[in-house]
Amino acid sequence: MITIALPKGRIADDVLNLFAKMFGYDFAFVNRKLILQKDDFRFLLVRSQDVPIYVLYQAVDLGVVGLDVLEETGADIVRLLDLEIGKCKVVLGSKINEKIDYNKPQIKIATKMPNITRNFFSKRAIATDIIKLYGSIELAPLVGLSDAIVDIVETGNTMKENNLEIDEVILESSAYLIANRNSFYSKKHAILDIYNKLESLIKK
Ligand code: PRP
Numbered sequence: 275m276i277t278i279a280l281p282k283g284r285i286a287d288d289v290l291n292l293f294a295k296m297f298g299y300d301f302a303f304v305n306r307k308l309i310l311q312k313d314d315f316r317f318l319l320v321r322s323q324d325v326p327i328y329v330l331y332q333a334v335d336l337g338v339v340g341l342d343v344l345e346e347t348g349a350d351i352v353r354l355l356d357l358e359i360g361k362c363k364v365v366l367g368s369k370i371n372e373k374i375d376y377n378k379p380q381i382k383i384a385t386k387m388p389n390i391t392r393n394f395f396s397k398r399a400i401a402t403d404i405i406k407l408y409g410s411i412e413l414a415p416l417v418g419l420s421d422a423i424v425d426i427v428e429t430g431n432t433m434k435e436n437n438l439e440i441d442e443v444i445l446e447s448s449a450y451l452i453a454n455r456n457s458f459y460s461k462k463h464a465i466l467d468i469y470n471k472l473e474s475l476i477k478k
Contacts (some may be wrong), residue, residue, distance in 0.1 A: 276315055276464050279329060279337040281322030285360045285449050289338050290317070292357075296471040314464070326351060326452070335457035336465065342426060342447040346387045352453040354469055358476055360449035364390055366442045367433055368422040369415050374441060376400065378421070384414030385424040394424070394444050412436040 280286035290301040293315070303310050303319055310317040320328060325339035326349035338357065342364050364387065368374050374381065384405045385391045395402045405420055412432055414420040424444065427433060433440065451472060453465055 276336060276461060276468065277318065277334040278315065279318045279320050279325045279334040279339075281325055281339055281343075281449075282319050283322075285322075285338060285340075286317075286319060288359045289357070289449075292472060292475055295475060296468075323347070329452055329454050332454045332456055335454055335461055336468070337452045338449050339452060340447050340449055342387065342390070342445060344450065344452065345445060346389050348389060350455070352455055352458045353450055354453055354465075355451040355472055355476075357449045357451060357472065360447075362426050362428045362447050363440075363443050364424065364445040364447060365427050365440045366394070366422055366424055366444060367412075367415075367427075367438045367440050370437050370439045374422050381422065382420040383422050383424055384411055384420035386411060387424055390444060391424040412438055 280289055293301050299312055301310060301312055301317070308319045318328065318334060322339055322343050325337040326344060326347040328334045329337040329351045330349045340360055340362070342362065344353070380401045380403050382403045382405060383391055383395070384407050386407055386409065388404045388406050391402070391404050405414065407414065411423045411425040414423055415438065416436060422441065423438070427440065451469065458465060
């Protein structure tokens with residue numbers, strides 16, 4: 275049995291489609307069920323931020339999660355394969371036509387990714403006050419809560435509609451197949467079979 279944590283939403287659907295192609299089954303979650311079992315596979319539907327936790331504690335063998343979430347969590351897991359889906363960017367953004375004033379003693383940054391933000395600015399020795407929010411990050415500079423934001427951009431529409439622009443791209447993200455370290459050794463054969471099948475599908 276191989277257990278796999280998938281992040282709720284489009285990535286889960288894309289991954290189930292890949293597995294359907296690989297193994298010739300129809301994989302789909304029904305109703306509000308969070309577990310899907312089919313022969314030798316058990317899929318779990320979890321919040322994307324929780325995927326590395328399930329993998330780290332070996333509640334599952336494998337997981338699929340964005341590189342942004344992996345970098346933010348910093349969990350000690352095996353990164354197996356870039357699935358080249360769920361592409362997005364982590365960016366530093368601020369109000370259009372207003373340069374971030376780096377002469378300030380401290381810059382206020384609103385974000386739901388405090389670790390990525392801290393790493394980015396500490397490498398540049400820029401002092402920041404990181405304000406952790408849980409969503410609608412784009413609001414913060416508009417109401418003076420922060421000078422800038424570090425947030426996810428997919429289409430760029432949310433930033434544009436809120437008169438914000440990208441100052442810098444911090445990270446190019448996509449979804450990765452990850453593995454628990456112990457599972458990777460104890461179930462190496464089955465995991466490498468999945469890895470090889472996924473890789474050949476992606477490279478097509
Ligand atoms: C993410 C992100 C942006 C938006 C970007 O938020 O934080 O707000 O998507 O997408 P776009 O570039 O395609 O406009 P999400 O939808 O996950 O909601 P949240 O703010 O509640 O986390």
